[in-house]
Amino acid sequence: MSAVTTTSADDVRIPLRGHLRHTGALIRRNLLWIRQDPESMFDALLMPIVFTLLFVYVFGGSIGQALGGGQERYVQYVIPGMLAMMSMTLSQGVGTGFSQDFNSGVMDRFRSLPIGRGSVLFAKIAVELGRMLFATAILMVVAVLVGFHITSWPGLLATVGLSALFASSIMWVFLTLGVILKSAQSVQGVGFLVLFPLQFGSSIFAPTSSMPGWLQAFTDYNPLSTLADAARGLMIGGPVAHDLWVTVGWSVAITAVMAPVAIHKFRTKS
C-alpha cells in the first residue's frame, strides 16, 4: 500500500565501508543473541547427530542392500545428502528470527537510522551461515564416526561452499516470508510445507531410479537433488559438472529474484 521510496540523486550515498561497518555491528548483535540464549544453537547441534544416526541405522541396511552394498554403502550415499538437507532446513531459522524482530520496536529504530536497509538482512544471513558451518562441522565428525570416507578434501571444501551458496539463496526466501507473515509460527508452518516435499522428493535419502516417472522428472530438477548429487561427486568421486551447474543456476536465480523482493518488502513495510 505504501509507495516505493524513490531516493533521488541529491540524497547521500552510503559508502561500501559504511555498509560493512553497519553489517558488522548487526552481526555482533545477532551473535550476542546466541550468547544470551545458547539454546538457539540446539537445532544446529542436534540435527546432524539425530538425523545421521536415524537414517544410517534405521534405513541404512535395507537401502544399502538395494544400492548393492550394506550399511557402509548407505553411509557414503546419505552423508552428502544430509549436508544438502541441512542447508535447507537450517535456513528456515533466518525467517523465524526475523519475524520476531519485527514484532518488537527495535526494527523501527533500525529503519530510522541512516544505514542501508540491506545491512539488517545481510547480517542475518551471515550469522545463519555461521550456524550452518557449525552444524556442518558436527555432521562431519558424526559422519566419520559412523564410517564415512572422504576421498577428496578439496571436494569437501567445495561442497561446503556450494551448500552455503544454495543456503543463502533460500534464506532470501525465508527473509521475505519473515517480513510478510505476521508471526514466527506462520513462517515455520509455511516453511515446513515447502521443505517437506522438496526434501523427500529428492535424491537426498534414496536413489530416485525406483520412483515413478513423473516424480523423477521433478526430482531431477529439484535443487536439493542436484546439490546432494554434486556433493557426492565432489566428496567421494563421480560425475559432478551437470549437478554443480544446475545447483549454481538455481542459487543465482533464486537470489536474483528473492533478494530484491526481500529488500523491497523490508523497505516498504509499514
Add this chain to the structure above:
Amino acid sequence: MTRIDENPGGGRNAVTVRGLVKHYGETKALDGVDLDVREGTVMGVLGPNGAGKTTLVRILSTLITPDAGQATVAGHDVVRQPRQLRRVIGLTGQYASVDEKLPGWENLYMIGRLLDLSRKDARARADELLERFSLTEAAKRPASTYSGGMRRRLDLAASMIGRPAVLYLDEPTTGLDPRTRNEVWDEVQTMVTEGVTVLLTTQYMEEAEQLASELTVVDRGKVIATGGIEELKARVGGRTLRVRPVDPLELRPLASMLDELGITGLAATTVDSETGTLLVPVLSDEQLTAVVGAVTARGITLSSITTELPSLDEVFLSLTGHRAGDTQDAEPADARQEVAA
C-alpha cells in the same frame, strides 16, 4: 527558490509540514496536516488515540511515505533525502524500541556503530549516556530485566547517541506510573535545555503543559487548533481551582464573594455540595493568587486547595464542540478506526 522552512514568527523551522496526507484504504490517518516547529522549541501534538499522531511521527522519521504533501526536517525532505534526514533525528517510540535481549551497553554501542562512530567513540558515548541516564549499574544486564522506567530511559539514551537536531517523542510516558513519568519528564527537560528541538505526541494535557511551549491539537487526521500553551489553555478555560473550606456552611458566602471579585474563567464558579468543594475556573496565575488572597482576608480555614488542568475531553469539547472521537461529523464511522500501523 523560497524555502518552506522559514518560520512565520521569525527564525527557522526545524520541522515543516505542509498538506500532509496519508490514507489507509478508507481511513484518513492524516488528512492535510500543516505544522511548524521552530528550532529549539518543544511542540506538543495533542490528540486522542487514532488522531494520526503516530502516523505523523512515522512519516517524519521516514518509516512510511506520505500519499501527498511535503515535509522537511532540518532542511531535508522526507521523501527525497531520507538518509540525510535519518542522520539528524532521534526517535523514541510508544513502545520502547531497544533490543531486549541485548544488555543496555550493547544496545547503545550498536547504535553508535550504526551511526558511523568509530569503535572508540561508540564505546565512550555508550558509557557517557548510561552514566547520564543513571543506568551504569545495569549496563551489563539484558534490557529485558529492566523496569519500565529504565527501559524508557535506555530508549531515550539510544535516541540521543547521534546528537540529533530533532527528537521525536511518541507518547513517551504512556503506560508509566506517575513517579516514572516524572523521571522521564525531567530527562526530556534537560535535553531541551541543551538545544534539541522536540516533537512530542501525547494524549495528556498535563504532559503537554509540562514539556511543550507550543501545542497543535489534532483529531481524525486534521489540525483543529494550534498556538502557545497559555493561549490554548485560555481558549479552553484555563485551570479549575478546587477549594474546600473546613466548614461547609462557608461555601455559599465564599462563592458569592468570588463572584463579586469578578474572578471567573469561561465558566462560572460552581458549588459542589456533595464533596463540599467550590470549583473556581481561573485563567491566570494572578486570578489564582487573588482567590487565595480573598479566602485569607475573610479568615476562612481550608482543608484543601488544588488546581486541575482541563482534561483532553474538555479541551476537545471547548475547541470543537464535540468530544474526542465523537461521531457527530459527516465522516463515515469506519474512517476513524485506529491506525496502529
